[in-house]
Amino acid sequence: MVLDSHEFMTRMARRTNFTPEDRAILQASADWGLEIAPDMADAFYTYMGNDEEMNAILNESEGRIHRLRETFVEWFHEMFTGMDDWGTDYADRRWRIGLIHVRVGIGPQHVVPAMATVVNEVGQRLRSEGKSDELHDALSRICMIDLAFIEQAYLEISTAAVLKETGWTEKLFKRMIATGAAAST
Amino acid sequence: MAINLEKISAILQNFVSSTNDVQGAALVTPDGLPLAATLPGGMDEERVSAMSAAMLSLGERIGGELARGSIDRIYVEGNTGYGILTSCSEDAVFLVLASQAAKQGLLLLEIKRAVTELKTLLQ
Numbered sequence: 001m002v003l004d005s006h007e008f009m010t011r012m013a014r015r016t017n018f019t020p021e022d023r024a025i026l027q028a029s030a031d032w033g034l035e036i037a038p039d040m041a042d043a044f045y046t047y048m049g050n051d052e053e054m055n056a057i058l059n060e061s062e063g064r065i066h067r068l069r070e071t072f073v074e075w076f077h078e079m080f081t082g083m084d085d086w087g088t089d090y091a092d093r094r095w096r097i098g099l100i101h102v103r104v105g106i107g108p109q110h111v112v113p114a115m116a117t118v119v120n121e122v123g124q125r126l127r128s129e130g131k132s133d134e135l136h137d138a139l140s141r142i143c144m145i146d147l148a149f150i151e152q153a154y155l156e157i158s159t160a161a162v163l164k165e166t167g168w169t170e171k172l173f174k175r176m177i178a179t180g181a182a183a184s185t
Numbered sequence: 186m187a188i189n190l191e192k193i194s195a196i197l198q199n200f201v202s203s204t205n206d207v208q209g210a211a212l213v214t215p216d217g218l219p220l221a222a223t224l225p226g227g228m229d230e231e232r233v234s235a236m237s238a239a240m241l242s243l244g245e246r247i248g249g250e251l252a253r254g255s256i257d258r259i260y261v262e263g264n265t266g267y268g269i270l271t272s273c274s275e276d277a278v279f280l281v282l283a284s285q286a287a288k289q290g291l292l293l294l295e296i297k298r299a300v301t302e303l304k305t306l307l308q
Contacts, residue, residue, distance in 0.1 A: 166239070166242060166246055168243070169238075171217070172215065172235060172238050172242070175216065175235050176217070176239060179229075179232050179235055
């Protein structure tokens with residue numbers, strides 16, 4: 001089970017209605033995005049640091065938080081530039097970021113509230129600087145797409161590990177999840 | 186050639202009714218879908234099928250990891266009876282449920298016969 005990141009990106013763009021207009025608005029604000037990225041990183045890691053479990057993960061090895069912070073700034077700016085117009089490079093990079101989250105043990109329970117913090121911080125910044133609602137909407141959509149990548153990476157990697165260790169087919173695994181879920185409700 | 190499900194069902198029913206102390210049997214795909222089943226009342230055919238496929242597959246994986254060679258069958262022995270899973274070609278798993286009173290030698294022989302018959306229908 002290997003995710004086709006480009007196909008996933010296309011599907012998510014369609015699902016969130018991430019339009020060419022959104023892309024143009026984001027690209028037009030790319031410099032602004034880069035300018036506020038360090039502040040967003042500060043807000044993000046302050047939030048994460050206040051969570052005992054997250055703080056332990058972030059500081060597990062020397063220099064990890066520094067590297068992650070640098071990645072955050074790049075990630076944030078790329079949401080505006082779209083790298084290759086939100087194409088294959090963008091999708092591959094989002095997938096790799098998702099894999100890093102899985103590797104360091106940051107799961108959906110951590111990522112969703114953390115992403116909400118970013119969206120909230122950016123929203124406040126947009127309002128305080130009198131930016132347009134259109135930019136706010138475009139940014140919200142691309143944030144949700146990026147969040148979907150991270151969530152999907154967690155699911156894909158967990159599933160792949162189970163399938164590898166058990167020899168189960170993907171269809172069997174999905175059937176067991178469905179019957180297990182039905183039995184639990 | 187299409188798989189003759191009617192004949193498979195007949196083999197299963199005959200196996201259950203004519204083999205001493207056998208309480209049920211099912212033939213399922215490696216994806217855990219039932220092909221045919223004659224199970225005791227109250228057992229969920231879908232769940233039993235998924236579990237059977239999962240267990241045989243896991244058993245094969247364990248067999249490989251522990252260098253036990255290819256796995257012929259898996260036993261589940263409880264205080265009220267047995268569950269025996271046998272690989273039946275690459276396309277199916279044969280599950281047999283038997284009571285504690287079942288004579289294992291006889292049971293294995295009957296399973297072997299049934300599997301041979303089923304395999305010809307699955308080809």
